[in-house]
Amino acid sequence: MKKLYGVGTGPGDKEFLTLKAVAIIQNAKVLFAPNNKGKNMALDTIEDFIKEQKVILIDFPMGKVTKEDYINAARIINKEIPDGETGAFLTIGDPMIYSTFIYIMKELEKLNMDIEIVPGIPSFVAGAAKSKTPLTVKGDNFLLCDEFKEELLGEVDSICILKTLKDKEELLNSLEKKNFDYRYIKRCTLEDEQIIADKDEILKDKDYISFIIGRRGAND
Ligand SMILES: C[S@@+](CC[C@H](N)C(=O)[O-])C[C@H]1O[C@@H](n2cnc3c(N)ncnc32)[C@H](O)[C@@H]1O
Structure with missing residues (x-):
């Protein structure tokens, strides 16, 4: 055996x-x-x-x-x-x-x-902690996806999108349109970790080891 x-x-x-x-x-x-x-x-x-x-x-x-x-x-x-x-x-x-x-x-x-x-600590759970983004509170829901489509945002309160290299500008525009605050988290917990909120800076970055985490109405 x-x-x-x-x-x-x-x-x-x-x-x-x-x-x-x-x-x-x-x-x-x-x-x-x-x-x-x-x-x-x-x-x-x-x-x-x-x-x-x-x-x-x-x-x-x-x-x-x-x-x-x-x-x-x-x-x-x-x-x-x-x-x-x-x-x-x-x-x-x-x-x-x-x-x-x-x-x-x-x-x-x-x-x-x-x-x-x-089991291991998933990247987005570590990222939520690092960026102090609550994933859910009572009555909320959270969506994890690899490839993003605006239709997914529907009733979602928090989201994490793992594949960020393709159509990043459209993705960020969709999040803004639907009133999501977002962070781009790169190489989370590693020495060269970066948490970026600035849209232009996010658009410039091309690291595969990254994701975008967003929460609706976080700035309200
Ligand atoms: C094939 S998926 C694997 C997901 C993994 N099993 C998990 O639980 O997080 C690869 C993606 O995980 C994400 N990822 C994994 N580790 C990461 C880290 N330390 N920082 C940022 N993103 C990470 C990136 O979005 C990357 O494109």
């Missing part, structure tokens, strides 16, 4: 790792993470806790990732964890939020792999 833990490593600063994540990472025989040009942000977060574990960066194609790629990743994980041992697949933030792990998990279940998820 072998077991894989899907481990959330939180927003980036190692102090936001959970004790459980650290224990599982330290006891794992193999650590897996997606290969981003030889690097991985989750792996950077846990670097102090890598000792004897084998580290495997799994390749995914640039652009569209197919079901075959997830099947292939599941096969690698199944092959690399020795019988009777555990592995940990690392994801930034939380594994159940917009992560590659979700697709791989489905393929691993078909191989009867024993799987357990260890």
Whole structure:
């Protein structure tokens, strides 16, 4: 029997790792993470806790990732964890939020792999704290999305949009039109973290590790 833990490593600063994540990472025989040009942000977060574990960066194609790629990743994980041992697949933030792990998990279940998820602090939760943006109070709702459409704003009180590189100006115009106060949060909890409210400055920035958090009527 072998077991894989899907481990959330939180927003980036190692102090936001959970004790459980650290224990599982330290006891794992193999650590897996997606290969981003030889690097991985989750792996950077846990670097102090890598000792004897084998580290495997799994390749995914640039652009569209197919079901075959997830099947292939599941096969690698199944092959690399020795019988009777555990592995940990690392994801930034939380594994159940917009992560590659979700697709791989489905393929691993078909191989009867024993799987357990260890939650991590999601990026937008860390960002809400850093920018002191309340996400919800009694009777409110909150929307998390990757790609933004103005129709989504409907009845929403607070919103976090993860993909900010495309159509950023339209996005900010929509938020303003619907009376949302917003912040752009970049590399949250990392040394070079920035929280930007100025529209022109937000429009200039092109960092993938960023999101926009907004709250309706926050300036009222
Ligand atoms: C594939 S999603 C992964 C989300 C992650 N599972 C989570 O729970 O936050 C990648 C996006 O997460 C966001 N993200 C993750 N860590 C971040 C950080 N430290 N600062 C700002 N944005 C971050 C960015 O919007 C990035 O485009």
